[in-house]
Amino acid sequence: MSPNFLIELCLILLLTKVLGSITNKLRLTNVVGALIAGVILGPSVLKIVSYDTFWEYAANIGVILLMFNAGLETDIDHLKKVGMSSFLIALLGVIIPLIVGFSIGYFIMNxxxxxxLFLGIIFTPTSVSITSQTLKDLKVFSSKSGSAIMGSAIIDDILGVFILTLFGGSLGQEVKIQSVVIGLLLFFVFVFLLIKFLPPFLNNLSINKEHKHRMPLYALILCFAISFISEEFFHVTSIIGAYLTGIVFSKYVFQHTVYKQLNYLSYFIFSPIFFASxxxxxxxxxxxxxVIIFTLILFIGAALSKFVACxxxxKVLGYNFKDSSRIGAGMISRGEVALIIINIGITNQILSENLVSPLIIVVILTTIITPILLSRLYANMNKEVLIN
Structure with a gap:
């Protein structure tokens, strides 16, 4: 491997932090700065860094660590309170964008x-990692609307993956609906068993001082292992597995130690790489x-379909106007899952080349607009009461 990647890494880390600081001063999350840094360093502007296999792998590690940390900060009791409402929000947040995406492709773009159909599927997922990072930056992760957004986004991704797998036969994959349903049911059983039995085991393990100091390492190993198991055996995206692992460790007595250690690894290296990528x-x-006109149509359709549906x-479920607006805005962002689906489309020759760049631009635009909207909508959150 060429040593140039070290210089590229330096530039990515430097520019993401500089632009992140600037966007923070503008009362925007540093996610926006990191995304802009990637555009500047990439082929669109300076052409210094090209997205290759190395950065793809590093970005994957980054998003897995982001989701693990998000899981660590998730309060299961809060999530239970918004469980059914999150499911309904996610369900409509998948169905409406799917219909809108298909309609734009079939009736407008011919x-x-x-x-x-594949375009509609790309419209369905919400970027859990970007939204969760924004909520953490704004210190509203545990608010009523923040919990609803996170619950809905997680369910949203599972539904999106389910839909993608259902249409696997059309993508040249021999997949039966029975195997999809069985796989998801087994995944839910897997989730239940992990959350039920793993935290007590971890707490008992911590009694030994030697193991206690190694818990961050054990957490990292489990995070990668469960992420792999989720995707390989249950066909659920690895970021859901990482989030699940974080939830497991949120019940660990020394979870703050695990969070502190792994957050350094994520915050200083892998998260900037992910967002810049x-x-x-x-x-x-x-x-x-x-192409610009089509991109604008796709962006408006993607953003509005999510916002309006959610x-x-x-509102129907009883949230006030402010919280409903926050939930709608928090579900707009597409990100890693949408990019994964786009890559599947490229691999299976479903997407033509002239569609790839517009779709990536849509992902970027929705990723940028979500932190901006949430920053504005949560501007007075310090005057409101968070869930305790």
Whole structure:
């Protein structure tokens, strides 16, 4: 491997922190700064860093660590309170964008049926990691609306993966609906067993001082292992497995020690790489007037379909106007899961090249607009009462 990656790493870490500090001063989350840093360093502007296998792997580690830390900060009792409402918000937040995405592809862009259907699937997931990082930056992760957003986003991704797997036969994969349903049911059993039995084991293990000091290492190993098991055996995206592992360790008596140690690893190295990597995956030079128009249509459809569906559902469920707006805004962001689906489309030759860049731009735009909207909507949150 060329030693140039060390210089590239230095530039990524430096620019993400500099721009992150600037966006923080503008009352925006540093996620926005990191995304802009990726665009600047990538092929669209300076062409210093190209998105290759190394950065892909590093970004994957980054998003897994982000989700693990988000799980550590999740209060299960709070999540239970919004469990059914989160499911309903997520359900409508998947169905409506799926219909809107398909309609844009089939009726406006004149795409073939399969391409349009796949476009609808790309519209379905919410970026759990980006939204969770934004909520943490704004210190509203445990608020009523914040808990609803996180619960809905997690369920949203599971539903999105379920839909993608259902259409696996159309993508050249021999997948039966029975195996999908059985896999998800087994995953839920797996989740229950982990949350039920692993925390007591970890707490007993901590009695030994030698093991106590190694708990962050054990947590990291379990995080990667469960992420792998989730994706390999249950066909549930690895970030859900990482989030699950974090929830398991949230019940560990010394969870703050695990969080502190692994948060350093995530915050200083892998998270900046992940957020910057999103910006690296686009080529603005390939855009013309028609592509720009289609990109704007896709962006408006992707953003509004999520916001309106989740806002209306939240209102019907009894959330006030402010919290409904926050939930709607928090569900707009697409990110790693959408990019994974786009990659599947490229691999199976479902997506044409002229669709890839617009879709990546849509992912970037929704990722940028979500922190901006949440920053504005939570501006007076310090005057409101958080769930305790």
């Amino acid at each position: 795409l073939p049926y399969l391409d349009s 999103i910006g690296m995956q686009t080529k603005l030079s390939s855009f013309n007037k028609t 806002f209306i559902t939240s």
